[in-house]
Structure formats: C-alpha cells, structure tokens
Amino acid sequence: MSFKVIPLDEALNLFEKEFEKVSFEFVNLENANKRVIAEDFYAPFDFPPFSKSTVDGYAVKASDTFGASESNPLYFKIKGKIKIGEYPSYFISSSEVIEIPTGGVLPSGADAAIMIEHTNKIDEDTVEILKSVAPYENIVRIGEDFEKGKLIFEKGYRLKAQDLGVFSAFGIIRIKVYKKPDVSIISTGDEIIHPKEELNLGKVRDMNTYILKALVEDSFANPVILGITKDNLGEILEKLKKALEISNIIIISGGSSVGTRDLTLKAISLLEDSKILFHGLNIKPGKPTIFAKVKGKAVIGLPGHPTSATLVFLELVRPLIRFISGEKNWRKRIKLKTTVLENIHSAVGMKHFIRVKLKGNCAKPIYGKSALIFPMIEADGYFEINEQKEGVLKGEEVEIVLFE
Amino acid sequence: MSFKVIPLDEALNLFEKEFEKVSFEFVNLENANKRVIAEDFYAPFDFPPFSKSTVDGYAVKASDTFGASESNPLYFKIKGKIKIGEYPSYFISSSEVIEIPTGGVLPSGADAAIMIEHTNKIDEDTVEILKSVAPYENIVRIGEDFEKGKLIFEKGYRLKAQDLGVFSAFGIIRIKVYKKPDVSIISTGDEIIHPKEELNLGKVRDMNTYILKALVEDSFANPVILGITKDNLGEILEKLKKALEISNIIIISGGSSVGTRDLTLKAISLLEDSKILFHGLNIKPGKPTIFAKVKGKAVIGLPGHPTSATLVFLELVRPLIRFISGEKNWRKRIKLKTTVLENIHSAVGMKHFIRVKLKGNCAKPIYGKSALIFPMIEADGYFEINEQKEGVLKGEEVEIVLFE
Numbered sequence: 001m002s003f004k005v006i007p008l009d010e011a012l013n014l015f016e017k018e019f020e021k022v023s024f025e026f027v028n029l030e031n032a033n034k035r036v037i038a039e040d041f042y043a044p045f046d047f048p049p050f051s052k053s054t055v056d057g058y059a060v061k062a063s064d065t066f067g068a069s070e071s072n073p074l075y076f077k078i079k080g081k082i083k084i085g086e087y088p089s090y091f092i093s094s095s096e097v098i099e100i101p102t103g104g105v106l107p108s109g110a111d112a113a114i115m116i117e118h119t120n121k122i123d124e125d126t127v128e129i130l131k132s133v134a135p136y137e138n139i140v141r142i143g144e145d146f147e148k149g150k151l152i153f154e155k156g157y158r159l160k161a162q163d164l165g166v167f168s169a170f171g172i173i174r175i176k177v178y179k180k181p182d183v184s185i186i187s188t189g190d191e192i193i194h195p196k197e198e199l200n201l202g203k204v205r206d207m208n209t210y211i212l213k214a215l216v217e218d219s220f221a222n223p224v225i226l227g228i229t230k231d232n233l234g235e236i237l238e239k240l241k242k243a244l245e246i247s248n249i250i251i252i253s254g255g256s257s258v259g260t261r262d263l264t265l266k267a268i269s270l271l272e273d274s275k276i277l278f279h280g281l282n283i284k285p286g287k288p289t290i291f292a293k294v295k296g297k298a299v300i301g302l303p304g305h306p307t308s309a310t311l312v313f314l315e316l317v318r319p320l321i322r323f324i325s326g327e328k329n330w331r332k333r334i335k336l337k338t339t340v341l342e343n344i345h346s347a348v349g350m351k352h353f354i355r356v357k358l359k360g361n362c363a364k365p366i367y368g369k370s371a372l373i374f375p376m377i378e379a380d381g382y383f384e385i386n387e388q389k390e391g392v393l394k395g396e397e398v399e400i401v402l403f404e
Numbered sequence: 405m406s407f408k409v410i411p412l413d414e415a416l417n418l419f420e421k422e423f424e425k426v427s428f429e430f431v432n433l434e435n436a437n438k439r440v441i442a443e444d445f446y447a448p449f450d451f452p453p454f455s456k457s458t459v460d461g462y463a464v465k466a467s468d469t470f471g472a473s474e475s476n477p478l479y480f481k482i483k484g485k486i487k488i489g490e491y492p493s494y495f496i497s498s499s500e501v502i503e504i505p506t507g508g509v510l511p512s513g514a515d516a517a518i519m520i521e522h523t524n525k526i527d528e529d530t531v532e533i534l535k536s537v538a539p540y541e542n543i544v545r546i547g548e549d550f551e552k553g554k555l556i557f558e559k560g561y562r563l564k565a566q567d568l569g570v571f572s573a574f575g576i577i578r579i580k581v582y583k584k585p586d587v588s589i590i591s592t593g594d595e596i597i598h599p600k601e602e603l604n605l606g607k608v609r610d611m612n613t614y615i616l617k618a619l620v621e622d623s624f625a626n627p628v629i630l631g632i633t634k635d636n637l638g639e640i641l642e643k644l645k646k647a648l649e650i651s652n653i654i655i656i657s658g659g660s661s662v663g664t665r666d667l668t669l670k671a672i673s674l675l676e677d678s679k680i681l682f683h684g685l686n687i688k689p690g691k692p693t694i695f696a697k698v699k700g701k702a703v704i705g706l707p708g709h710p711t712s713a714t715l716v717f718l719e720l721v722r723p724l725i726r727f728i729s730g731e732k733n734w735r736k737r738i739k740l741k742t743t744v745l746e747n748i749h750s751a752v753g754m755k756h757f758i759r760v761k762l763k764g765n766c767a768k769p770i771y772g773k774s775a776l777i778f779p780m781i782e783a784d785g786y787f788e789i790n791e792q793k794e795g796v797l798k799g800e801e802v803e804i805v806l807f808e
Contacts, residue, residue, distance in 0.1 A: 029599065030629065033614055050605050054775045057661050084635070084664075087593030087606040101663060103708070103775075105606045125499030152781065160807055161618035162780045165611030165710045168599040169777065191489030191507055195572040201454050202491040202509045208692050214565035215435035225434065231488070258460050259505060260488075303509070306569045335739060336807060337765075358445075361739035363742075369543045370715045371458045371507075373573065376566045377556065377795065402738060 003278030008351055011291060012319055012331065015275055018293050022248060023155045026135055027169050032159050034220050035177040036326045038246040040271045041153040044170050046143030050087075051106040055138045058097040058119060058127060059110035062135040073120070074127040082107065097127060106139055113138040136377045145169075156328025158220075176284040178326030183216045184224045184243035186252040189260050189304060190231045201269055207306045207373070208253040215313050218404050219248075219321045241263065244271070244297055248324055251317060253302040253309050254288070268292045271299075280350050282387065283351045285370040286312040298324070307370045311353050311382070314401065335399035336381070345391040356400060357378035362399060379403065409684030410753055411791065415695060416723055416735065418681055422697050425730045426583040426652060432573050434495040436563050438624050439581040440730045445557040448574050450547030454491075457512040459542045462501040462523060462531060463514035466539040473547040477524070477532040486511065501531060510543055511632070527536055550574075560732025562624075575644050582730030587620045588628045588647035589613055590656040593664055593708060594635045611710045611777070618708060619717050622808050623725045625653075635664050640671040648675070652728055655721060657706040657713050665692050665721040668705045672696045675703075685790065687755045689774040701730070709773045715757050715786070718805065739803035740785070743769045750789040759783035760804060783807065 024038035053059060057084070068074040081099040082088045090098050091108035098107050098393075101114055106113070112133045118126040152166060153159070159175075167175060187206045195205045206228055215225035229235045236252075245248040248259055254264045265279055274294045279301075281390045285308040290301030291386060300308040300317055322330035341364045346352035354361035358380045368375035381402040392398060426444035454799075457463060463486070485503040486492045494502050496511035502511050510517070519542065522535040550556060556570060557563070571579060591610045601607045610632055620627035628651055632637045640656075646656040658668045659733040669683055678698045683705075684692045689712035694705030704721055706713040726734035742760075745768045751757035760767035762784045772779035785806040789796055796802060 029614055030617055048608075048637055049603065052775075054773055084593065085606050087604065087658055097508065101592075121530065140773060143780050145776050161615050161622060162714050162807070164614040164618055164775070165777060166612050166781060168609050170603075171599050171603060171609055172598050189488065189507075195575050196577050197575075199453065199490065199575060202489050204452075204489075204507065205572050207572045207573055208435055210568035210572050211565050213434055217437055218565060235545045305567065310566050334740065336738065347689075369458055369544060371456075372549050374549050374567070375571060377570060403566070 002370045004276075004278050005287070006278045007282045008315060011278065011281060011316060012015060014291070015320060015323045017150050018277065019320070019324055020296065022324055023101070023178050023182050025179050026174045027177055027220045029164060029173045029175060032164055032167070032175045032177060034158060034159060035175070035377050036158050037153050038155060038176045038178050038326060040151055040155050043146035043148050043150045043152055047146040047169055048140055048142065048144070050075060051139055051141050053102060053104050053106060053113040053139055055101045055113050055115045056102050057114045057116040057138070058129075059092065059100045059104075059106050059113050060097050060129070060133065061092065061094065061110055062112035062137065064094055064135050065112075065114065065129055067130040068129045068132045070130050075122070076129055078121075078125050078127055088246055093305055097129075111135045111139070122320055145356065148374055154328065156326055160326055179321070181221045181248040182224055182246060182247045183221050183251060183321065184247040185212045185216070186226045186227050186239050186243060186250070188231065188236060188252060188264060192228050194228060194250060199330045208302070208304070208309050210303075211306055211310055212251055212253065212313060215310065215318070219318050219319045221325065231263055233263060233267055233270075236263065237270060237336050240271060240294075240299070244295055249299060249317070249321065250297065250299045251313075252299065254290075254304050261290075261301070265290055268294065268299055268301065269293075280312055281312070281316070281348075283312075283315070283353065285353065289316065289382070291316070303370075305370045307375055307376050310376060314354070335383075335400060336400055337397055339395050339397050339401055340365065340392055341394065343391065343394050344385070345390065346385040348390050349387055351387050352385045353382045354385060355382045363398060408544050408680075408682050409686050410682045411720060413606060415682065415685060415720060416644065418686045418695070419724060419727045419734075422681065423702055423724070423728055424700065424726055426585050431581055433568060433577045433579060434569050436568055436571070436581060437439055437565060438562060439579070439584075439797045440560060440562050442580045442582045442730060443561060444555055444559050447550035447554045447556055450552045451550040452544055452546065452548070455543055456544050457504045457506060457508050457510060457517040457543055459471065459517050459519045460461040460506050461504060461518045461520040461542070462533075463496065463504045463508075463510050463517050464501050464537065465496065465498065465514055466516040466541065467539050468498055469516075469518065469533055472533045472536045474534050477534050479526070480531050480533055481530050482525075482531055482708070482799070485708075500698050501533075515543070551709065558732065560730055562731055565652055569590060574798050585652040585728050586628055586650060586727055587625050587627045587653045588630050589616045589620070590630045590633060590647065590654070592635065592640060592656060594662045596632050598632060612706070612708070612713050615710055615714055616655055616657065616717060617707075619714065619722070620725070622692045623722050625729065635667055635734050637667060637671055637674075639691070640667065641674060641801060644671055644675060644703070648699055653725065654701065654703045654720070655717075656703065657704055658708050660692075664708065665694075665705070668692055672698065672703055672705065675699075685716065685720070686753075687716075687719070687757065689757065690719070695720070707774075709774045710777055712734050713782050714780060719757070727803045737805060739787075739805055741801055742804055743799050743801050744769065744796055747795065748789070748794065749795040752794050755791050756789040757790060759785045759786045762796040767802060777803045
C-alpha cells in the first residue's frame with residue numbers, strides 16, 4: 001500500500017478541523033493542579049478586600065509624618081492596637097497612630113504604615129516616629145492584587161501550583177475544568193510478548209506499552225493499557241472497537257514490518273465511520289505513522305520501534321492530547337537554545353529529529369539506528385532540522401526539546 | 405528573637421550532613437515513571453539477544469553481494485522464508501538468501517540484509533540482487549543496544565518514559581525504587597481561614613496549603629494536608645507532633661507577622677530532639693525561613709506570603725525533597741538562557757529572585773510587593789541575582805527557572 005505522506009505542520013493543522021475538545025467537569029481546588037480551566041475566570045471582588053499593612057509597626061496618616069527624622073522625631077498618641085485577623089473598630093485622626101501587625105487591616109483614616117524599627121515607644125500612650133512615610137507606603141491597598149472583574153485566567157489555560165492560591169483567595173473550592181482525555185494503548189505484532197513471558201529467541205518483549213503509558217501520564221491524560229494483539233485482522237479490529245468505546249484517543253503501535261503496518265491500516269479502514277487522514281509523516285524517524293478519524297475519535301498508528309514511537313508521540317500525539325484537553329496554547333513548547341558540537345548531516349525534503357546529549361552549554365548528537373533503544377536513553381532531548389535545510393554546522397544554534 | 409541568617413548555598417550543603425534518604429520499595433514496571441531507582445541496573449544479558457534485520461528483504465552474506473549493481477545483478481537461491489517472531493531453523497551458504505521481515509532473526513551464515521527495493525524476485529526460488537551491502541548493513545547485532553553487564557541506570561537516577569522500555573526489554577517487571585517522601589503541610593495564623601469559610605473582613609483565606617500541595621506533587625512526593633492552626637503554641641505543637649509521626653518532611657507556613665514566626669520557632673524548639681539549623685535565609689523574598697531537624701526529620705517554617713513561600717519551596721524545599729527521595733543529581737536544574745529587557749536593581753549582600761515574563765527571547769521583570777500574588781501568576785519564572793552583584797543591566801544574559 002502506498003504512503004500518503006504529509007509534512008508534520010500539516011498534520012498538526014488537521015486537529016482544529018477534525019477533532020473536538022473533551023467536555024468539562026468540576027474538580028475540588030486541591031485537585032486542580034495541571035488541569036485546564038474550562039471557562040474564563042474573572043476576579044469576583046477586589047482583592048485584597050481590605051487595605052492591610054505589610055510590616056509590623058503603626059498605622060498612620062502619611063502626611064502627619066512628613067518631616068520626621070532621627071534628629072527631628074515627631075510624637076504620636078497610640079490610640080489602640082489592631083489584632084491580626086480582626087476588623088478594626090478604630091479610626092485615627094491627626095497625630096494618632098494604631099499598633100498594627102503584618103497583615104493587619106488598616107484602620108479608617110490611615111493610608112500608610114511605619115515599621116516598628118523606625119519608632120520608639122515612650123510609654124503606653126506615646127510613640128516617637130523617626131522617619132517619614134509616603135502615602136501607601138508599607139501597605140497593600142484594596143484591589144491592588146486583582147480589581148473586581150479583571151480576567152485572571154483565560155479558558156484553556158493550564159493551571160500551575162501558585163494559580164490554586166488565587167481560587168482559594170476568592171473562596172472558590174470547585175473549579176470547572178476540561179476532562180482528562182482517555183488514551184488507549186495497543187501493541188501489535190506476532191513477535192511481541194508481555195515482559196513477564198519467557199523470551200524465546202525471535203520474540204521481543206513489549207516496550208511501547210510502558211513507554212507510551214508514561215508519556216500519556218506526562219501529558220496529563222489517562223492511559224488505558226489494552227495489551228498486545230497478534231498480527232491478526234480480527235483481533236486488531238476487536239481491540240480497536242473496544243478502544244473506541246472507552247477512549248478519546250487510540251494509539252496502536254504497529255510491528256516494525258510492512259506487513260504489520262498494512263494490517264493496522266486495513267483494520268482502521270474497516271472500522272465504521274473511518275477516515276484515514278494520512279498514512280506517512282514526512283519526518284525521520286517516524287515516517288510510517290497512520291492518522292485516522294473514527295467516529296470523531298483520533299486513531300494513531302505509531303511505528304513499532306520504541307525510538308520512533310516516542311518521537312512521533314512527542315511531536316504529534318502530545319500536541320493532539322493537549323488540543324483535545326482544551327489547552328489554548330497547545331502548540332507552545334519550551335525549547336532550550338544551545339549550539340551543536342559537530343556537523344550533522346540531514347537530507348533536504350524531510351524533517352529530521354536529532355537526539356542530543358547536553359555537554360555544558362552545547363549539544364552532542366547521539367547517533368543510532370531507530371531500531372536501537374540506547375540513544376533514547378543516553379540523550380537528554382532532541383532538536384529538529386527542517387525540510388529546507390541540509391544539516392547543521394558545528395557551532396550552529398539549535399533549539400532542544402528536553403525529555404521530561 | 406534575632407535571626408541566624410545563612411546563605412542559600414550553605415543551607416543546601418546541610419542536607420547531606422543532616423538528613424537520610426528514604427528507604428526503598430518495589431513497584432510494578434507500569435508505575436515506575438518518574439521514580440528514583442534504588443540500585444544500579446546492569447544489562448542482565450546482551451540486548452538484543454539475537455541479530456535481526458532492520459528492513460524487509462533478504463538475509464545475505466555481505467561478501468556474496470560485492471560487485472552487485474543495477475547493471476550487473478547477481479543471482480541468488482531463495483532458501484526459505486523467516487517469519488516474524490520465529491527462530492530460524494535455516495542457515496545460509498554462499499549464493500543463498502532467505503526472505504526476512506523487519507525485526508526477523510538473522511539466520512546463521514548471514515551477516516547483513518538487503519532491502520526488498522534493491523532486489524527483483526525472478527521466480528519462487530531465485531532473486532536478483534541489484535546492490536551490494538556491507539557486513540552488518542541493515543541489521544542490528546546481538547548486544548548492539550546493551551552488552552551484558554553494562555551499567556544502564558545508576559542508583560539515584562530518576563526514570564523517564566523511555567527508560568521503562570529498557571526494563572521491559574529485559575523482562576524486569578518489578579523495580580526497586582526509593583519510596584516517595586511524605587510531606588506534611590500546615591498553615592498557621594489567627595487570620596487564616598479555610599477557603600469555604602465566609603470572609604469576614606480582616607481574615608485571609610488559606611492559599612499556601614493549596615499552592616504547597618501542588619508544588620509537592622510537582623516534586624514527585626506525597627503531600628499530606630494537615631490544615632490550619634491558630635497562633636496558639638499548644639495547637640501548633642500538637643500538629644507538629646502528629647506530622648512528625650506520619651511524614652518525612654514537615655512544611656509549616658507561618659503567618660506573616662513577627663509574632664506568628666516567633667511562635668513557630670518556639671514550637672519547633674520545644675519539640676523533643678529538635679535542632680534549629682537556621683532561622684533566616686539570606687535571600688529576597690524568603691528571608692524569614694526556619695529550618696530544623698527534629699528526630700531526624702526536616703521541619704521547614706516558610707514565610708506566610710504565598711509568593712515568598714513558593715520561592716523558598718522551589719529553592720530550598722524542592723532540592724530537599726529530591727535529596728531525600730534518593731535523587732543523585734538533586735541539585736541539577738534546567739535553566740533557560742535569556743536576556744533581560746530592563747536594568748534591574750538589587751542590593752549587594754543578599755541573593756535576589758526576580759520574577760519575569762518571557763517576551764520572545766527576552767525576559768521582562770514583573771515587580772510587586774511580596775505580599776501580592778499577581779506577580780507570581782503573571783510571571784513565567786524567575787532568575788537569581790547573587791550576593792556579589794548589584795543588579796543586572798538591560799541586555800545582560802540571565803538564566804531563568806521556569807514555573808511548571
């Protein structure tokens with residue numbers, strides 16, 4: 001069967017046209033880390049909801065302190081003391097101050113705080129002020145963090161640790177997020193056996209299931225292990241049908257031979273409401289990749305070699321998971337700039353992925369047939385050489401995607 | 405109480421002297437992603453355990469093909485066909501070939517494979533070879549990936565997705581790893597309330613519990629939420645004692661006022677077998693940090709402000725978790741090189757952490773009092789200006805730690 005080979009960018013452009021995002025659910029605040037928010041979040045009220053001191057000292061009206069210095073102290077009446085966590089019943093007038101702790105609510109009439117280090121308590125009722133403060137000095141004003149109505153998180157944003165603090169601050173304990181996609185993983189090939197089976201020569205223990213499960217976890221989706229299928233059309237069809245019932249994305253990592261690949265392609269084609277989007281990616285390694293839409297779900301046939309399967313996962317499946325998870329910036333990725341230590345050859349007309357090990361600020365290519373595993377173990381990440389380029393030169397700057 | 409302030413580097417140097425790593429356990433292969441391996445792992449046998457073809461075609465003795473070309477084809481007898489997953493009963497002699505699929509076991513007598521594209525099948529028994537191959541071309545040799553006895557993973561290495569494939573390849577389905585440390589999280593302060601409570605003015609909803617839980621998860625440890633404690637010595641002591649029974653590391657994020665901090669310090673000091681290692685880190689933000697060893701366990705008093713607590717977590721607690729988790733390279737971190745867009749001031753004699761937002765290849769500082777949250781929400785990460793430096797200049801290169 002001939003390949004319908006397309007460039008990787010074109011493959012990524014299919015997502016928005018062909019697939020829908022998962023639906024939403026509500027999770028408790030403490031379980032929202034790394035989840036994708038499913039609605040815009042606006043500040044429901046001014047935060048902080050009251051002005052407060054950021055120092056231990058005295059709440060003052062700033063203008064009263066103007067001119068105060070070590071050599072010219074000013075004297076104030078201590079009107080009272082504010083406790084942490086309490087709303088003050090006090091207000092202050094000119095030449096009055098109130099003792100205040102860090103985080104204490106600023107009393108009416110005050111617009112600044114002065115650190116205890118810049119004061120001298122003379123007696124229970126009197127304090128000497130040794131430094132002037134400006135209005136709003138050493139305080140946080142109402143709404144200084146977030147004004148009511150401000151857009152804080154956009155729909156499609158993946159939440160980080162510190163973001164959870166914002167929801168807590170506003171008293172939000174249930175958060176509307178996109179569901180995690182379920183991703184089924186199938187291994188195929190007559191030579192593939194479960195790792196616990198005895199290794200008769202000629203067989204190969206299943207590596208892809210374990211690698212792909214971990215990669216799905218790293219992508220914040222739910223992996224579903226469906227096990228190993230022999231090179232048998234009926235068996236493959238049955239597994240695929242089961243997978244379609246229980247998952248949003250199906251990954252079937254084919255045997256490495258043309259025969260197995262054709263069988264996978266045939267099985268996918270035979271499924272009801274199936275549309276092969278492409279079979280062949282213009283990348284190396286990873287060319288024999290199948291991508292189909294079946295009943296609205298994504299079915300991806302990955303190459304059998306673990307190295308190729310991993311790279312296609314990172315370049316195609318992970319972006320797809322992120323897109324289907326509702327992530328707005330699903331294409332965005334952090335890359336590390338570095339320079340290569342050797343000339344590296346690549347053929348024009350195909351996108352090449354070169355595995356590298358980082359040596360200080362430089363990257364050393366790790367070569368090896370895609371049938372080997374060790375280069376993926378030894379490498380820290382990889383970079384791409386695009387279709388237009390014929391290799392890179394020693395000292396050239398490249399952008400590394402790091403393995404997690 | 406006066407501060408015993410130490411530099412951050414000195415704090416990190418205490419770990420090896422003061423704390424022990426957690427013990428080990430066995431996990432199933434499919435659950436070993438991101439776990440730290442607790443023993444050196446050597447290849448138990450040559451892998452692959454047999455030579456195999458990396459193409460669909462014919463197994464040949466390379467020297468027999470020398471001289472073959474399109475214009476000068478050589479003719480070979482097809483002795484048989486090897487099926488995928490089967491050990492060949494064949495061997496080949498001169499001018500004989502055997503059909504072989506990708507991944508098929510190379511038969512005795514063969515030392516290379518030729519791609520089907522470079523052959524022409526004349527009849528059932530005869531094939532025309534149109535290209536010569538070199539010895540070992542298009543095959544993977546026994547042990548080419550890993551020779552028996554090779555050290556593949558060192559004790560203390562954190563496993564990645566593709567590493568799991570290696571264990572599977574060798575039939576290892578239970579892996580000896582360090583346990584995940586249990587990290588208790590306590591919030592203190594009379595002003596702190598649970599996010600579901602109604603917000604009376606003067607109170608602040610607990611942010612640190614949720615931020616710290618997520619940060620502990622991001623560090624591959626088990627968070628244990630112990631809730632909020634009032635500024636009450638007895639209550640704090642009780643919580644700390646409970647935490648010591650159930651966890652390896654205890655994080656207590658203090659109120660922001662000096663009073664609360666002193667109370668936390670006093671409570672930690674009063675615990676049996678307690679040793680305050682320092683109370684004060686020479687960093688900004690994050691100075692009021694307490695670090696103690698109690699019954700061999702680490703107790704860390706974090707500043708109350710979420711921004712400071714987060715930064716101290718990333719700079720002190722995360723390395724500690726990684727160290728206690730058995731990770732060998734616990735100090736190693738990936739940083740992103742970038743240039744700053746503005747002059748940034750910092751005081752000599754203290755390490756400053758500057759939050760930044762990435763703008764293309766540059767970093768824009770995000771200023772804000774440490775009592776505010778929004779700069780941590782807006783920033784993509786931060787960089788440090790060390791104690792010897794007085795700020796950085798516009799265009800200077802800095803190394804960003806990214807928020808996850």
